[in-house]
Amino acid sequence: METNITWQQLIDEYFFAKPLRSASEWSYTKVFKSFVHYMGPLSCPNDVTYHKVLAWRRFLLKEKKLSGRTWNNKVAHMRAIFNYGIQRGLLHYDENPFNNSVVKPDKKRKKTLTQAQIEYAYQIMEQYENQENTGLGLKYSRCALFPAWFWLTILDTLYYTGIRQNQLLHIRLNDVDLREGQIRLITEGCKNHKEHYVPVISFLRPRLTCLMEKAQSEGLKGNDRLFNIALFTGKDPAIGDDMDSPQVRAFFRRLSKECQFAISPHRFRHTLATEMMKMPEQNLHMAQSVLGHSNMKSTLEYVENDIAVMGRALEAQFMQIKAAHARSIYSGLTKNR
Numbered sequence: 001m002e003t004n005i006t007w008q009q010l011i012d013e014y015f016f017a018k019p020l021r022s023a024s025e026w027s028y029t030k031v032f033k034s035f036v037h038y039m040g041p042l043s044c045p046n047d048v049t050y051h052k053v054l055a056w057r058r059f060l061l062k063e064k065k066l067s068g069r070t071w072n073n074k075v076a077h078m079r080a081i082f083n084y085g086i087q088r089g090l091l092h093y094d095e096n097p098f099n100n101s102v103v104k105p106d107k108k109r110k111k112t113l114t115q116a117q118i119e120y121a122y123q124i125m126e127q128y129e130n131q132e133n134t135g136l137g138l139k140y141s142r143c144a145l146f147p148a149w150f151w152l153t154i155l156d157t158l159y160y161t162g163i164r165q166n167q168l169l170h171i172r173l174n175d176v177d178l179r180e181g182q183i184r185l186i187t188e189g190c191k192n193h194k195e196h197y198v199p200v201i202s203f204l205r206p207r208l209t210c211l212m213e214k215a216q217s218e219g220l221k222g223n224d225r226l227f228n229i230a231l232f233t234g235k236d237p238a239i240g241d242d243m244d245s246p247q248v249r250a251f252f253r254r255l256s257k258e259c260q261f262a263i264s265p266h267r268f269r270h271t272l273a274t275e276m277m278k279m280p281e282q283n284l285h286m287a288q289s290v291l292g293h294s295n296m297k298s299t300l301e302y303v304e305n306d307i308a309v310m311g312r313a314l315e316a317q318f319m320q321i322k323a324a325h326a327r328s329i330y331s332g333l334t335k336n337r
Contacts, residue, residue, distance in 0.1 A: 005090050007036045010045045013090060014081050021188065023166060031077040045085060050097045057101060068105035075101050110270040110301070117261060118159065118271070124258050125152050144247070144254040150229055151251055153207040157227075158265050160204040162272035162291055164191065165265040169245055173215060174222035176200070176208065185292065192294045273299065 011032050015025055038056050039047065060066045060074070079098040085091035113121075129148035145151060157168060163185060170189025177184070182197045190196070200208060211226065218231050229247050248265075256263050269291070276287045288299040 005045055005085075007032070007043075007045060010081065010085055010090060013088070014084050017084065017088075028077050028081070031074045032081065034074070035078055045082075045090075046092055048082075048097045050099075050101075053097050053101050057103070061103070067108075068103040072102045072105060110274070111262070111264075111267050112271040112274050113263065113267050117259070117263070121255060121259050121263055122152075122155065124255070125155065144250040145258070147229075147232055149207075150211070150232055151255075153211045154227060154248075154251075155268075156204050156207045158268040159272075160201055161198045162269045163198060164189075164269060165245075165248060166191070168227055168265070169225065169248070171226050172223050173212065173220050173226050176212060176226065178205065178209060178212070181205075190292060192292070194292065194294065196289075196292045198290065198292075 011029065014028075020028070035056065036043070038059065039052070057071060057075075060071055061068070075098055079096055082091060082093070082096045082098055086093050086096060125145065125148055128143075128145050129152060132146065132148050154168065157163070158165075161183065163183075167185045167189040170186055171183060172186075175184040175186065178200060181200045183200060184197055185195060187193050187195045215224075215226060215231060220226070220231060252264050273287055273291055276290065277284075284296060284299055288296060291299060293299045
């Protein structure tokens with residue numbers, strides 16, 4: 001049995017044994033490093049105790065003000081690594097120290113965008129696009145919002161499909177079929193590892209068509225990533241092996257600053273799900289299909305109760321109650337005559 005395995009050896013062994021995606025390895029590494037930093041440079045994996053795990057939990061929840069959901073995510077990652085270490089005899093624990101440490105997460109509203117916010121974001125980007133078209137944009141080429149036409153295409157794709165950022169960055173040129181009006185989302189980019197398709201609606205088609213034409217003129221091949229800004233700027237590849245994109249982060253950070261409210265790829269996704277469920281002709285199964293969820297529970301988490309709809313429902317309910325009560329009173333009065 002290994003009694004003095006190092007942190008690096010443990011995470012290396014775990015990644016060697018588990019066929020994880022690059023993005024998943026990145027997530028595990030981020031959580032792992034944060035815990036190692038908390039434990040200190042002289043510690044090793046076999047120094048962890050249940051009490052230290054709870055102390056870390058208290059530190060993150062009380063001092064760092066992290067949410068219960070974020071904490072539970074960290075626990076899930078660390079528990080998986082330690083389970084592997086224990087099973088392989090790399091760690092000496094009888095029980096995983098991360099067991100029984102999850103908390104009940106607060107039920108918060110999903111972060112969505114109002115229609116006014118979406119329109120305002122588009123207005124800002126269209127102003128930059130106008131500068132670009134008149135040549136004024138050359139002075140601001142270092143700005144994260146340029147090339148504006150490219151970022152507007154990304155906004156369109158996120159807004160009109162509700163896909164995740166990771167799915168967007170995995171889209172290849174030959175995944176887009178404009179003739180059939182669909183985009184294939186390959187398994188590598190999907191959270192549930194299931195390939196599915198989303199439609200190309202009329203609002204998305206113009207900018208998406210333009211992007212594909214420009215990409216092909218730049219020599220993009222069928223299996224090349226379509227939403228790679230480096231193709232149009234001549235800079236280093238914008239998408240790493242882990243499908244991380246500093247340029248995408250920089251774009252949404254700058255756009256949020258310009259708009260003076262937070263805007264992100266996932267807020268478009270939340271918004272689409274919520275808006276779909278406000279429409280009476282839609283249903284949960286349709287929203288589930290569009291979002292690509294494996295189970296209904298995931299879809300329900302994306303859906304907010306519409307206050308206006310709730311108000312109308314309560315209004316109608318109490319109108320019926322009061323009408324029924326009035327009828328009963330009237331009936332009683334007539335019987336007593």
